[in-house]
Amino acid sequence: MRSSFRDFLADLETAGELQTVKKPVDVRDVSGLIEQSPKALMFDALEDYPVWRLAGGLITSRKRLALAMGTTEKDIPTRLERGLKNPIPPVMVDKAPCQEVVLTDPDLSSIPYPLMHVLDGGPYISATLVVSKDPEFGRNVGSYRLMYRTPTETGIDLVSPSDMRLYYQRQLDQGKPLEIAVAIGVHPFDMLSASYKAPIDLDEFAISGGLCGEPVPLVKCKTVDLEVPADAELVLEGELLPIGWTADEGPFGEFNHISGEVKWNPIFRVKCITHRKDPIFYLLQMPWENDWLCAPVTEASGLVALRSASVHPVAIRSPVGSCGYWTLIASIRKRPGEGKNALLALLSVAEVKLAIVTDEDIDIFDPDMLDWALTLRMQADKDVIVIQGARGKHIDPSTRAWELGKGGLPLSAKLGIDATIPEGLSKKSYQRMRHYGKDRVKLEDYT
Numbered sequence: 001m002r003s004s005f006r007d008f009l010a011d012l013e014t015a016g017e018l019q020t021v022k023k024p025v026d027v028r029d030v031s032g033l034i035e036q037s038p039k040a041l042m043f044d045a046l047e048d049y050p051v052w053r054l055a056g057g058l059i060t061s062r063k064r065l066a067l068a069m070g071t072t073e074k075d076i077p078t079r080l081e082r083g084l085k086n087p088i089p090p091v092m093v094d095k096a097p098c099q100e101v102v103l104t105d106p107d108l109s110s111i112p113y114p115l116m117h118v119l120d121g122g123p124y125i126s127a128t129l130v131v132s133k134d135p136e137f138g139r140n141v142g143s144y145r146l147m148y149r150t151p152t153e154t155g156i157d158l159v160s161p162s163d164m165r166l167y168y169q170r171q172l173d174q175g176k177p178l179e180i181a182v183a184i185g186v187h188p189f190d191m192l193s194a195s196y197k198a199p200i201d202l203d204e205f206a207i208s209g210g211l212c213g214e215p216v217p218l219v220k221c222k223t224v225d226l227e228v229p230a231d232a233e234l235v236l237e238g239e240l241l242p243i244g245w246t247a248d249e250g251p252f253g254e255f256n257h258i259s260g261e262v263k264w265n266p267i268f269r270v271k272c273i274t275h276r277k278d279p280i281f282y283l284l285q286m287p288w289e290n291d292w293l294c295a296p297v298t299e300a301s302g303l304v305a306l307r308s309a310s311v312h313p314v315a316i317r318s319p320v321g322s323c324g325y326w327t328l329i330a331s332i333r334k335r336p337g338e339g340k341n342a343l344l345a346l347l348s349v350a351e352v353k354l355a356i357v358t359d360e361d362i363d364i365f366d367p368d369m370l371d372w373a374l375t376l377r378m379q380a381d382k383d384v385i386v387i388q389g390a391r392g393k394h395i396d397p398s399t400r401a402w403e404l405g406k407g408g409l410p411l412s413a414k415l416g417i418d419a420t421i422p423e424g425l426s427k428k429s430y431q432r433m434r435h436y437g438k439d440r441v442k443l444e445d446y447t
Helices: 005-014 027-036 062-069 076-085 163-172 188-195 204-212 288-308 338-347 367-376
Strands: 018-021 040-043 053-056 101-103 128-134 138-142 146-150 153-156 178-184 217-220 227-229 234-240 247-249 263-265 267-275 280-283 312-317 327-333 354-359 384-391 411-419
Touching: 005 018, 005 062, 005 280, 027 040, 027 053, 027 280, 062 076, 062 188, 062 288, 076 188, 076 204, 076 288, 128 163, 128 188, 128 227, 138 163, 138 188, 138 204, 153 247, 163 178, 178 227, 188 204, 188 288, 288 312, 288 327, 288 338, 327 338, 338 354, 338 384, 338 411, 354 367, 367 411
Parallel strands: 018 040, 053 280, 327 354, 354 411
Antiparallel strands: 040 053, 101 267, 128 138, 128 178, 146 153, 153 267, 178 234, 217 227, 234 267, 247 263, 312 327, 384 411
């Protein structure tokens, strides 16, 4: 049976990773409480929202992400890669828990929108699964934050290059709106699939099915020609207005740990709200949950790129210090010239700015070993690659995106470091010292 959002909550509780708060809480305080907790939190009672419960901080560690994926922490990227290689198409159902309550006179203020950060431009929904369609390219699923504006409208962050941005631009060129549906409270498999930059002709719900091992059940929306996960907690149906990037949105506490600038974005007008009878709102706590969800997507993309370049990867990681997004570090089973080939492959991944490649004898999860390889296997004039004018990201302040005007797309430079054994040197040049007698004598025999 497919795992749902509630199944994941149950798994967290069984593992001792979820704490329940019984005392009623002001929704404006939940983010601050989550930030203080070493565990994920479930709030059973929200002041002024008697129908709702709220869960947050669910994936603020790699351990919890591994729990969600049913694997070990080091095997997360290969687990995701296997799902990508074995997609399972979704199936349609007639009835769904996410449509137990249908509100065709929508009021977004009836939903426990949280205020997350001190400088935010308003309350935000961060844990979104946004579905759209294009007549030529078909269905797309992504994740885009929503800022409350009015009881029927939100801002939506659509500044970065994405398939849905393309879909919206194609509609905008005809003066037409783009229908979208936003699901909140879905399993992490769905969230990971939405975050993965899949080819435009690959259905992200099929990726989620591959991760889960069975089809994702979808249900037809009530007011738009779109489908959403049947087991979601909450769904917002509506359209992006054909106004382009003209409405102010933000600031927001971004996944780069910085309170971002005001952006210019489209407006999402909600036509219908559907949800479960006893709904749970999911507050995806920025930045940590976003960072831990980003990392496996970046890592799996790196594995795919390396294999496409005929390079044999041994291990890969996108450190949380780079927000799981801007850096890729990989160890490879190297053949002549493949250090540079591996760098070029890794730097092709989305907005990755820094790539480091080592040999398979280096544990890339040990920062001291990585520093040793960088120190002794790299010469800056031979082993560093700099690429200018590549795709950037608005929330990277170094791109100076604010200078581009409304709807502009920033550029970035990329850096690659080859920390593999230099060509022409043997492994004997790097034979690590061993202390005489270490394997023969035992200290406890002398103390």
